[in-house]
Amino acid sequence: MKLSLSQARHLLESGGIVAVPTETVYGLAASIECPQAIEAIFSCKGRPAQNPLIIHVASPDQLVPYVLSFPEKLDLLLSIFWPGPLTVVLPIDVTAVPERVRSGRPTAAFRMPQHPLALQLLNQVGPLVMPSANLSGRPSATSADHVESDFGIDFPVLDGGPSVCGVESTILYADGDKWHVVRQGALAPEVFEPILGYVPGIVTVKKDEAPLCPGQLFRHYAPEGRLLLSNTPEQYSGVVIGFSENRYPLAEKVLCLGSVSNPEQVAANLYAVLRQIDQEGILEAAVDMNFSRSGLWQTIAERLHRAASSH
Numbered sequence: 001m002k003l004s005l006s007q008a009r010h011l012l013e014s015g016g017i018v019a020v021p022t023e024t025v026y027g028l029a030a031s032i033e034c035p036q037a038i039e040a041i042f043s044c045k046g047r048p049a050q051n052p053l054i055i056h057v058a059s060p061d062q063l064v065p066y067v068l069s070f071p072e073k074l075d076l077l078l079s080i081f082w083p084g085p086l087t088v089v090l091p092i093d094v095t096a097v098p099e100r101v102r103s104g105r106p107t108a109a110f111r112m113p114q115h116p117l118a119l120q121l122l123n124q125v126g127p128l129v130m131p132s133a134n135l136s137g138r139p140s141a142t143s144a145d146h147v148e149s150d151f152g153i154d155f156p157v158l159d160g161g162p163s164v165c166g167v168e169s170t171i172l173y174a175d176g177d178k179w180h181v182v183r184q185g186a187l188a189p190e191v192f193e194p195i196l197g198y199v200p201g202i203v204t205v206k207k208d209e210a211p212l213c214p215g216q217l218f219r220h221y222a223p224e225g226r227l228l229l230s231n232t233p234e235q236y237s238g239v240v241i242g243f244s245e246n247r248y249p250l251a252e253k254v255l256c257l258g259s260v261s262n263p264e265q266v267a268a269n270l271y272a273v274l275r276q277i278d279q280e281g282i283l284e285a286a287v288d289m290n291f292s293r294s295g296l297w298q299t300i301a302e303r304l305h306r307a308a309s310s311h
């Protein structure tokens with residue numbers, strides 16, 4: 001059910017939840033002040049309690065009541081990448097952030113999104129917690145229709161058009177003075193080099209170690225249909241997920257991600273194509289993995305590996 005901005009605002013202020021457009025993916029929003037709305041987010045998504053939520057703010061000033069200490073270069077990072085697809089994990093005053101939001105951790109994740117409707121809502125209602133607006137484990141939603149397909153046509157959605165980035169924000173965490181990427185996302189690690197003086201390393205989750213980003217532990221981005229990651233998709237005779245320049249002479253059907261020279265376009269189409277697999281009842285599809293691994297392509301490859309490994 002599509003809402004106007006003022007309807008979305010009233011629903012949030014009265015303790016409801018609303019799907020909200022952002023430039024990365026749609027978020028499922030609750031006011032940080034409303035414990036019952038935060039509860040509703042976890043139950044609606046089927047989200048594990050150990051997976052904390054990102055607090056979305058309208059400006060860097062809104063961090064002040066929550067954050068205990070500001071790591072080196074944070075100001076510079078925020079002045080360049082906010083509003084935008086950067087999330088930062090910061091040490092917090094645990095009395096200021098509900099336990100449920102931070103899953104009992106002494107840190108919280110913060111992001112200032114760029115989508116004008118998200119920013120207007122944040123300015124009117126104050127900080128909102130927003131996980132991606134999809135059922136836990138499934139591909140994220142990059143349109144209002146995707147949200148309705150997961151939560152039903154009566155679910156309240158603020159329609160802001162398709163999400164332009166199409167993959168989630170990049171999450172940075174400072175260990176002392178050194179920044180690390182704890183979730184790959186719409187900003188490639190290389191873009192931080194001019195500010196930090198180094199390319200932040202990507203932290204992978206190790207077995208038996210407490211994860212820096214708990215979400216990395218859970219099943220993610222997966223359609224019901226099985227994905228086969230392939231270096232020889234031209235030999236595959238079923239459904240192929242591929243690129244506009246490439247030829248798949250044996251394929252029964254091709255779902256196109258976009259151009260093999262345009263990672264932004266491919267990221268923007270990624271979840272819509274993964275969702276198409278299930279909409280069309282496709283049981284198995286081969287994915288053409290013959291693409292670069294630099295910049296944003298790394299994030300695209302990571303999402304495809306996760307989507308394929310969940311069966």
Ligand code: TXA
Nearest residue numbers: 024027052053107108109131132168169212213214215
């Ligand atoms: O682009 C995005 O970030 C989207 C839009 C809606 O803003 N949101 C999003 O939220 O992707 P979600 O809930 O799907 O993913 C949030 C990730 C999870 O992997 C979670 O574990 C991590 O952020 N996270 C949240 N709080 C954290 C913390 N204190 N420390 C480490 N990771 C944290």
Ligand code: MG
Nearest residue numbers: 131132133140
């Ligand atoms: Mg998510």
